[in-house]
Amino acid sequence: MSTSQVNTLSELPAHIAFSRSIEGDIAVNLSNSCAQTMTISSLLAYCDSKQPSMAELELSYASIEGGGALRQAICDFHHQVFEQTWLKPADVVTFAGAQEALRSVYHALLQPGDEVIVMTPSYPSLQAMAEQCGANLIAVELAFENQWQVNWQALNSAFSEKTAMVVINSPHNPTGMTLSEHELESIVNLCQKYHCYLVLDDVSQASQYQQNSAVRKVDYDKAILINVMSKSLGLGGIRLGWAISQDQQVRNALIAQKASGSICTSAVDEYLAHLALVNHQPILARANAIIEQNIKLFNQFLSQHSAITWHQPQAGILATIKLSDKLLAGDSIEVWTKRCAEQTGVLLLPTSLFGLSGPYCRLGLGQKDFAEGLARLSNFLNG
Ligand SMILES: Cc1ncc(COP(=O)(O)O)c(C=O)c1O
Structure with missing residues (x-):
C-alpha cells in the first residue's frame, strides 16, 4: 500500500x-x-492487608466481560460514590480504558446516517468516533459568555427522529461545566421521548470537592455509563475502564466489539483496579x-x-x-x-x-x- x-x-x-x-x-x-x-507502593499502603498478594495472581486471560470480583468492586464503587444502587455486576463490561469502552459503544450502537448529539467543545474522540461510524454529529455549543452552561433551547432543537445517541460528559472536558441532577433528569426525559441512547461519559464525576454532586440517579434502560481508573482516581497506568448497561443486547454487542479489540482486560490491571476500587475512599x-x-x-x-x-x-x-x-x-x-x-x-x-x-x-x-x-x-x- x-x-x-x-x-x-x-x-x-x-x-x-x-x-x-x-x-x-x-x-x-x-x-x-x-x-x-x-x-x-503508595497504592498498596492504602490497601487492606487481607487482599491476596499479586504474586499469587495467575497470569491467564481474564474473562471477556471482566472478572467477577472486579465487576462486583465496580458496582460497589458506583453504589457508594454515585448512589447507583440498582446496578448489578452482570451489567458491567470492562475495557482497556474509557477510550475502548466509548469506541465499542459508538461502533455497536450507531448506523450510518444516525445523529449523535455532543456538547462542543469536547474530548476529541466523542466527535471523531461519530464520524468514523458514518453518523452525523449534532453539536450543541457551550460558550464562555454563558458560563459554559447548557443552552437548553439549542439542546431541545438538536433532537430529531434521527437522534440515535446523546453523549454527556459532566464534569466536562475541557470547560468544567457540570450538570445538576435536575438538568440530567431533563436530558433523560428528552432521550425517553426520542427513544435514543444516553451515553454518560462520567470519567471525572468522582472528582468532588465543593458541594457533593456526585450522585447520579440515572435509571434509564437506554443509558450507558462509562468510567475509568485514569481520571478521578489518577491511575491511568492501570489501563482499565468499563461500560455499564442494563440491556443485555447492548452488553452482548459491546462484548462483540471488545472481541475485535483488546479481547480481555489484562489480569494485572484487573488485580490493581480491584485493589484501588475497594479502597477508593x-x-x-x-x-x-x-x-x-x-x-x-x-x-x-x-x-x-x-x-x-x-x-x-x-x-x-x-x-x-x-x-x-x-x-x-x-x-x-x-x-x-x-x-x-x-x-x-x-x-x-x-x-x-x-x-x-x-x-x-x-x-x-x-x-x-x-x-x-x-x-x-x-x-x-x-x-
Ligand atoms: C471525557 C473523556 N472521556 C474518555 C476519556 C478516555 O479515558 P482513557 O484515556 O483513560 O481511556 C478521556 C481522556 O482524556 C476523557 O477526557
Missing part, C-alpha cells in the same frame, strides 16, 4: 499531535486531565484535596494576572481559561501556547484542539506540580 492510501484514522488526534509538535521538554503539563497519580480524598488546593492557588494567581479569566468549576479536574487580546498581542492562541511551552516548559493546550476557537486554553487542576507550573507561567506573563 502506498502512503497516499493511509486513511484518516491513521492521523493523530489534534491534541496529541500538538503536544508532539513542541520542541524541547515539557516540565509541567498544566492541561493534564487526570488527578494526581501514585506509585504501586482515601484515594479520592487525596486526589480531590489536591484539586481543591489548586483551585485556591489559581484564584491567587488570577488576582495578580488580570489578563486571564475563568469560570471556576464546581467539580471535575478541568477548566477552560480565557486570555485577553492584550496578552496575545496579535498572536493566535496556538502560536502563544507553543511559545509558552518552548520558553517555560509549561504545556497549556489551546481549546481549538477540542473544537472551540478563540483565546482559550484547557487548565488541568489535578497535579501536585501545579504551583510550579503557575510560577513558570507567571514569569512568562511578567516577561
Whole structure:
C-alpha cells in the first residue's frame, strides 16, 4: 500500500499531535486531565492487608466481560460514590480504558446516517468516533459568555427522529461545566421521548470537592455509563475502564466489539483496579484535596494576572481559561501556547484542539506540580 492510501484514522488526534509538535521538554503539563497519580507502593499502603498478594495472581486471560470480583468492586464503587444502587455486576463490561469502552459503544450502537448529539467543545474522540461510524454529529455549543452552561433551547432543537445517541460528559472536558441532577433528569426525559441512547461519559464525576454532586440517579434502560481508573482516581497506568448497561443486547454487542479489540482486560490491571476500587475512599480524598488546593492557588494567581479569566468549576479536574487580546498581542492562541511551552516548559493546550476557537486554553487542576507550573507561567506573563 502506498502512503497516499493511509486513511484518516491513521492521523493523530489534534491534541496529541500538538503536544508532539513542541520542541524541547515539557516540565509541567498544566492541561493534564487526570488527578494526581501514585506509585504501586503508595497504592498498596492504602490497601487492606487481607487482599491476596499479586504474586499469587495467575497470569491467564481474564474473562471477556471482566472478572467477577472486579465487576462486583465496580458496582460497589458506583453504589457508594454515585448512589447507583440498582446496578448489578452482570451489567458491567470492562475495557482497556474509557477510550475502548466509548469506541465499542459508538461502533455497536450507531448506523450510518444516525445523529449523535455532543456538547462542543469536547474530548476529541466523542466527535471523531461519530464520524468514523458514518453518523452525523449534532453539536450543541457551550460558550464562555454563558458560563459554559447548557443552552437548553439549542439542546431541545438538536433532537430529531434521527437522534440515535446523546453523549454527556459532566464534569466536562475541557470547560468544567457540570450538570445538576435536575438538568440530567431533563436530558433523560428528552432521550425517553426520542427513544435514543444516553451515553454518560462520567470519567471525572468522582472528582468532588465543593458541594457533593456526585450522585447520579440515572435509571434509564437506554443509558450507558462509562468510567475509568485514569481520571478521578489518577491511575491511568492501570489501563482499565468499563461500560455499564442494563440491556443485555447492548452488553452482548459491546462484548462483540471488545472481541475485535483488546479481547480481555489484562489480569494485572484487573488485580490493581480491584485493589484501588475497594479502597477508593482515601484515594479520592487525596486526589480531590489536591484539586481543591489548586483551585485556591489559581484564584491567587488570577488576582495578580488580570489578563486571564475563568469560570471556576464546581467539580471535575478541568477548566477552560480565557486570555485577553492584550496578552496575545496579535498572536493566535496556538502560536502563544507553543511559545509558552518552548520558553517555560509549561504545556497549556489551546481549546481549538477540542473544537472551540478563540483565546482559550484547557487548565488541568489535578497535579501536585501545579504551583510550579503557575510560577513558570507567571514569569512568562511578567516577561
Ligand atoms: C471525557 C473523556 N472521556 C474518555 C476519556 C478516555 O479515558 P482513557 O484515556 O483513560 O481511556 C478521556 C481522556 O482524556 C476523557 O477526557
